[in-house]
Amino acid sequence: MDIMLKNKKLAGAVVSEKTNIPNKKIEENGLPGIRMESRDLTVKYGTVTGVKNISLPICNEKVTALIGPSGCGKTTFLRSLNRMHDITRNATVSGEVLLDGRNIYHPKVNPVDIRRKVGIIFQKPTPFPTMSIFNNVVAGLKLVGIKNKKLLNEVCERALKQAALFDEVKDRLNSPGGSLSGGQQQRLSIARALAIEPEVILMDEPTSSLDPQSSSKIEDLIHELKKNYAIVIVTHNLQQAGRVSDNTGFFYLGELVEFGETEKIYTNPANKRTEEYLTGKFG
Amino acid sequence: MKDKQKEGISKKPLGIIYRWLGDRIFFTLAFALGLTIIVLSVSMAWVLSDESSLAFKEFGIGGFLTGTTWNPGVGLKFGALPFILGTMVTSVAALAIAFLPAIAIGIFIAEYAPKWIGSIIDNLIHLIAAIPSVVVGIWGIFAFAPWMRESVYIPVFNWTANNWPSLLPVLGNPMGYGIATATIILALMIIPFTTVLTRDAISKVPREQREAAWALGATRWEVIRMAVLPYARGGILAGVMLSFGRAIGETMAVAMLIGNKNTLPFTIIGPAATMPSVIINEFREAVGSLHVSSLMGIGLVLFVISLTVNLIAAYITRKLSATGGQLV
Amino acid sequence: MKNFSEHKTLWQRNLWDRFMVALLTFSTIMVMLPLLIIIGYVVVNGISALNWDLFTQELGSPARAMQGKSTGLIHTMLGTAVVDLLAIIIAAPVGLGAGIMLSEYPDHKLNPILRVINDTLNGMPAILKGLLAFALIVKPMGTFSGLSGGFALAFVMIPIIARSTESALMSIPWSIREAGLAIGLPRWRVVLSTVMPAARTGLVTGFLIAFARAAGEAAPLMFTSFGNNYLPNHWTGMILGPVDTLPQRLYSLAISPYKEWHELGWAAGIVLLGFVVTLFIIARMLTREKNYD
Numbered sequence: 001m002d003i004m005l006k007n008k009k010l011a012g013a014v015v016s017e018k019t020n021i022p023n024k025k026i027e028e029n030g031l032p033g034i035r036m037e038s039r040d041l042t043v044k045y046g047t048v049t050g051v052k053n054i055s056l057p058i059c060n061e062k063v064t065a066l067i068g069p070s071g072c073g074k075t076t077f078l079r080s081l082n083r084m085h086d087i088t089r090n091a092t093v094s095g096e097v098l099l100d101g102r103n104i105y106h107p108k109v110n111p112v113d114i115r116r117k118v119g120i121i122f123q124k125p126t127p128f129p130t131m132s133i134f135n136n137v138v139a140g141l142k143l144v145g146i147k148n149k150k151l152l153n154e155v156c157e158r159a160l161k162q163a164a165l166f167d168e169v170k171d172r173l174n175s176p177g178g179s180l181s182g183g184q185q186q187r188l189s190i191a192r193a194l195a196i197e198p199e200v201i202l203m204d205e206p207t208s209s210l211d212p213q214s215s216s217k218i219e220d221l222i223h224e225l226k227k228n229y230a231i232v233i234v235t236h237n238l239q240q241a242g243r244v245s246d247n248t249g250f251f252y253l254g255e256l257v258e259f260g261e262t263e264k265i266y267t268n269p270a271n272k273r274t275e276e277y278l279t280g281k282f283g
Numbered sequence: 284m285k286d287k288q289k290e291g292i293s294k295k296p297l298g299i300i301y302r303w304l305g306d307r308i309f310f311t312l313a314f315a316l317g318l319t320i321i322v323l324s325v326s327m328a329w330v331l332s333d334e335s336s337l338a339f340k341e342f343g344i345g346g347f348l349t350g351t352t353w354n355p356g357v358g359l360k361f362g363a364l365p366f367i368l369g370t371m372v373t374s375v376a377a378l379a380i381a382f383l384p385a386i387a388i389g390i391f392i393a394e395y396a397p398k399w400i401g402s403i404i405d406n407l408i409h410l411i412a413a414i415p416s417v418v419v420g421i422w423g424i425f426a427f428a429p430w431m432r433e434s435v436y437i438p439v440f441n442w443t444a445n446n447w448p449s450l451l452p453v454l455g456n457p458m459g460y461g462i463a464t465a466t467i468i469l470a471l472m473i474i475p476f477t478t479v480l481t482r483d484a485i486s487k488v489p490r491e492q493r494e495a496a497w498a499l500g501a502t503r504w505e506v507i508r509m510a511v512l513p514y515a516r517g518g519i520l521a522g523v524m525l526s527f528g529r530a531i532g533e534t535m536a537v538a539m540l541i542g543n544k545n546t547l548p549f550t551i552i553g554p555a556a557t558m559p560s561v562i563i564n565e566f567r568e569a570v571g572s573l574h575v576s577s578l579m580g581i582g583l584v585l586f587v588i589s590l591t592v593n594l595i596a597a598y599i600t601r602k603l604s605a606t607g608g609q610l611v
Numbered sequence: 612m613k614n615f616s617e618h619k620t621l622w623q624r625n626l627w628d629r630f631m632v633a634l635l636t637f638s639t640i641m642v643m644l645p646l647l648i649i650i651g652y653v654v655v656n657g658i659s660a661l662n663w664d665l666f667t668q669e670l671g672s673p674a675r676a677m678q679g680k681s682t683g684l685i686h687t688m689l690g691t692a693v694v695d696l697l698a699i700i701i702a703a704p705v706g707l708g709a710g711i712m713l714s715e716y717p718d719h720k721l722n723p724i725l726r727v728i729n730d731t732l733n734g735m736p737a738i739l740k741g742l743l744a745f746a747l748i749v750k751p752m753g754t755f756s757g758l759s760g761g762f763a764l765a766f767v768m769i770p771i772i773a774r775s776t777e778s779a780l781m782s783i784p785w786s787i788r789e790a791g792l793a794i795g796l797p798r799w800r801v802v803l804s805t806v807m808p809a810a811r812t813g814l815v816t817g818f819l820i821a822f823a824r825a826a827g828e829a830a831p832l833m834f835t836s837f838g839n840n841y842l843p844n845h846w847t848g849m850i851l852g853p854v855d856t857l858p859q860r861l862y863s864l865a866i867s868p869y870k871e872w873h874e875l876g877w878a879a880g881i882v883l884l885g886f887v888v889t890l891f892i893i894a895r896m897l898t899r900e901k902n903y904d
Contacts, residue, residue: 087497089398110621116500126495130513139509140499143624189495196499302797309799310716316708317725320769324728327739330746387638395632404639406895411646413891415827417858418880421865422649425656425873474642502628525734532736534830535862559738559830566834582742586735593734597727 033060035230036081036118036200041095043076043085050076051254053095058200063222063231065245065262067238069282073254074234078202081232082118083111099200116140119198123205125185127177127192134173136188140196155195163191164221183214190221201225203233207240219244238278242266250274327586335580337572347580353545355565361577363584365547369557370585372549373462373537374530377469378477382523385474389481394507405482412475420539423468424460428540431467432459436552455550458542462555465541469530477526484518485511517603524596528589534559558585650884657881660874665882670840670855676871684879686842690757690854694836695826697761697850702768702825703818709769710776715802726777733770740766741831749835757854760836764825771821779813780806816897823890827883829858838863857883 036058043050051073058064058081066074076085083104085091096103104114127136135142137156146152156173160166165187169180180188186206193201203222207215222244225231235241241248242262249259250271258271269275276282338361339347350362388408392401436457443450455461488511496510512519542554543564549555556564558581569575668683676682709729713722744763749755783806791801807814832838837853838860848854857879864876 082498084494084497087493110625112500112502112621112624114500115498120498122491122494122498124491126489126491128492128495128510128513130516139496143499143501143505143509192495193498305800306798309802313708313712313716314719314721316705317712317721317773319705320709320732320773321725321728323743323766323769324732326747327732327735327743330743331739334742334746384638384642387635388642391635391639395635404643407643407646409895410888410891413823413827413887414646414649415829415858415883415887417827417829417861417865418653418884419649421861421876421880422652424865426652471645475646502624504628504631505624507631528734532734532738534736534738535858539862539865559736562738562742563830563833567837579742582739586739589735589739590731593731594727596734597730 034058035060035100037098038077038081039096039098041077041080041093041097043073043080044092044094045088046090049254050091051080051251051256054256056249056256056259058230058232059247060230061226061228062246063226063233063244064247064249065241066232066234066249066251067236067241067277068251068257069277070236072251074251075204076254077251078204078232078234079120081200081202082115082120084115084120086111116196117198118200118202119193119196120202120204121186121189121193121206123208125182125189125209127180127185127188129176129178131177132174133169133177133180133188136177137191137195139192144196156191159191159195162194162225163187164217164224165191181214183210183217186210186214186218187221190218194225198229200230200232203231205234205236208236215240250277252277331579331583331586335576335583337576338580341573341576347577348584351547353561355569355571355574359571359573361573361580363558363577363581365545365549366556366558366561366581367584368547369462369541369549369555369560370531370588373466373469373541373555373557374527376466377473377530378523378527380467380470381474381477381526385477385526386481386519388474388478389485390507390511392478393482393485394503394511408475408478412479416472416533416535417539419468419472420536423464423536423540427468428459428464431464432457436463439552453550455553456542457552458554460540460542461553462541462549463552465537465555465557468536468540469533472533472536473526473530476529477522480522480525481515481519484515484522487518488514517599521596521599521603524592524599528592528596531557531585531592532559532589534563538563558582653877653880653884656877657884660878661881662878665875665878669842670860670875672840673867673869673872676875677869682871682875684855684857684860684875684882686839687855687857687860687879688882689842690836690839690849691826691857693849694757694760694764694832694854694856695822697758698764698768698825699818699822701761701765702772702821705765706769706772706817706821707776707814709773710780711802713773713777714780715798715806729770729773733774736830737767737828738830741833741835744831744835752851754851755835755837755853757836757850757852760832760854760856761850763831763835764828767825767828767831768821771824772817775817775820776814779810779817782813783809812897812900816894819890819894819897823887823894826890827858827887829856829862832856832859833862857886 034057037056039055041054042052054073054077056064066078068074079085080093081097085093093105097105099114099117103109104111104118127133128139131139134152134156137159138146138152141152141155157166157170160169165184168184169175169188177185177188186209190206207218210218219240222231222233226246233241233245245262247260248262248265250257250265250269250273252273258265258269258274260270265274266278269278342350342361347361347363348367349364350360351364352358352360352362353365354360388404392404396404436459440451440454440457443454492510492514493506496506501509537557538560541556541560543556543560544554545556545561562578562581565574566578569578664681664683665685666683666688667685668681669686670676670682670684671680709725712719713726713729716722741763743766744759748759748762752759787805787809788801791805792798796804836856836859839853839855843849843852843854861876861879861883864872864879867873
């Protein structure tokens with residue numbers, strides 16, 4: 001816990017010392033501790049609009065779920081939160097995404113920095129197959145140049161424990177990353193993301209390629225993780241969203257139709273579209 | 284109407300025979316033509332062994348492979364070692380020179396260049412690969428070798444003569460046609476080949492691998508170093524093998540530039556010979572069955588080395604596709 | 612991270628990244644350069660050697676050129692046409708058949724072996740294919756000939772055609788074959804009348820590429836078609852006797868000790884280069900058309 005706080009301060013200090021990015025006042029929307037916020041975010045692929053005018057808050061120590069039918073912009077929005085669209089050809093992003101009050105799309109901001117702070121887990125587990133489990137977990141640290149063996153071992157153990165994978169692999173940290181089962185590989189990907197101590201964790205349908213047992217392990221993991229991080233999860237599985245999330249945003253045709261506390265949305269949605277989706281009338 | 288035709292054909296006994304016979308003949312033809320390729324390859328092995336048996340009987344396999352005299356004139360003694368060494372040295376050295384630039388271009392096209400530049404470079408690379416070896420050779424003889432002689436070899440020779448005369452025998456004759464010139468040209472000729480293969484290997488790396496590296500906050504080069512190259516290393520290795528196979532078989536440009544000295548020892552910039560070069564130089568005028576047989580023997584050695592290299596490359600490629608892209 | 616000072620800073624990493632971009636760009640340019648120089652050189656020297664004689668006269672003895680009498684390479688160009696045509700006539704059916712075997716009967720036990728052997732044959736030096744043609748054709752015939760040269764080049768073309776045929780046919784979705792079978796066509800009609808026409812661009816491109824490759828090869832011809840300074844008396848002489856071809860002639864002219872022949876060599880060079888490059892460009896254009904279909 002201490003490490004986390006100290007690094008949050010460090011990370012914050014680095015951002016404000018080295019750059020001159022204006023600090024925008026975070027508006028209180030009646031929701032406590034907003035970590036990230038998007039304002040009027042629009043993402044286009046060439047002439048096709050991915051998402052339009054999305055404004056929603058991501059709260060700290062809470063899980064925010066993004067639901068909606070396929071192709072309605074949930075993943076597009078998620079990826080814009082850590083500037084993954086920088087490497088997509090043809091993608092243009094307008095609007096703002098604030099992390100701790102600072103726009104991550106400000107020209108002076110280095111995207112590499114953002115991606116360290118906002119980690120992402122993909123649908124398909126992607127361990128680096130040529131690296132051992134150990135090297136997979138500490139890959140992010142090695143990028144920054146950390147070579148201290150003791151530190152690497154500590155971080156590896158901590159991250160694997162956080163990802164609930166340590167006990168299963170502790171005897172074979174040197175075996176290749178590709179030698180694990182699907183569910184284990186996904187937890188390895190999570191450990192890898194956790195090792196660099198992000199502040200926000202994005203998850204793009206993390207369990208849709210896993211069997212039910214592994215899925216439920218991941219869901220338990222999410223419950224644990226949210227105590228220390230802000231989590232955003234995109235999911236097709238309405239029940240899953242209902243189980244794990246505190247806030248929910250419903251996307252339809254590239255627009256944010258409704259956003260609010262999960263319980264409220266599921267039991268008493270304000271928008272008719274939302275209700276239709278939740279009751280399975282389409283999607 | 285078509286149904287009626289179909290009914291008509293399949294019901295009449297003649298129709299069934301038409302189908303069956305047609306299919307049978309077609310398959311047999313395809314099979315036979317496919318078999319022809321196998322027959323061709325086997326013939327190559329058989330012909331080379333048969334033609335060279337005279338030489339192997341005369342000198343013994345070991346004697347032929349390690350013999351260092353090649354004397355078609357007086358002694359009638361033939362040893363293949365100078366040419367085997369010449370081929371190996373030029374090919375390995377050329378590959379060593381060509382490898383990094385080829386990978387660099389492959390990475391550049393696959394990862395950095397915008398689509399239109401990548402496409403232009405791609406076309407250029409293929410165009411360059413299409414230039415016939417003899418054309419490169421004639422340029423080498425009249426433009427490159429003289430240039431190398433004036434700008435590199437003679438200055439180096441003079442410097443060595445003044446400062447380190449004991450090194451002169453190792454350095455060799457600076458006339459321009461020799462192992463160094465041939466190696467450089469060889470490297471130039473296999474770069475396009477290697478580039479295409481490494482670029483293919485790199486583009487096969489799945490998007491998710493790169494994204495995983497991006498997600499950890501890697502810079503563009505770090506993504507390549509951490510996620511792309513390790514993943515593609517199997518394909519790159521296969522490409523290197525195939526390029527080596529290409530280099531050892533490269534005949535014309537090398538023969539035109541290597542100076543054609545059939546005896547050891549070789550020097551750094553002085554003349555030498557390779558297996559293909561000696562065959563080209565001597566086969567047309569070879570008189571006497573021992574001479575011809577010895578040349579065929581060299582052909583056989585070339586065949587065996589080339590076969591091994593190609594089979595290794597095929598093995599690596601097959602293993603890669605079986606394990607979904609990894610050599611582990 | 613615990614101690615920021617022991618790490619590479621972001622600035623360092625970005626600098627490294629920029630450095631690599633520069634290095635890679637530089638390498639690409641450096642490599643393209645000499646290769647463009649070669650083409651430029653051949654074009655410049657070759658153009659100045661082009662004249663009407665080139666396309667109308669035979670070569671003759673060295674004395675002819677040294678004495679300033681008209682020499683040319685018409686016999687070479689005709690010989691090249693004959694040998695190359697022979698080669699494609701021999702190679703096309705074999706390559707096509709093998710490609711059909713590989714793509715239309717994918718479960719046949721022969722195929723894995725065939726594929727490996729074909730790829731290996733493809734990677735073999737062309738000179739070995741010349742040696743094979745020498746042993747199989749020149750020796751029994753007792754003479755060098757255009758026919759043996761044709762076979763030698765065919766051996767070069769066959770693996771290329773087989774490979775591109777397989778690839779072109781496999782790119783046609785299986786559903787087309789199923790549709791053909793469903794309307795009652797026998798298997799062989801399905802392949803000939805529905806699959807192959809659909810793949811025709813890929814098939815033709817394969818022929819062109821193989822042809823261009825083989826057309827530039829000199830090594831296999833050195834001891835099969837051998838070469839000839841004159842036109843034979845009768846056109847059959849080109850098939851049954853030694854005949855001149857551009858690549859082989861280019862080599863001989865370049866290594867000869869006669870300055871006049873060197874000039875002729877550049878002319879041969881630009882003709883050969885132009886020939887090969889034209890084929891290549893046509894093949895490339897066909898491929899691009901196919902992609903737009």
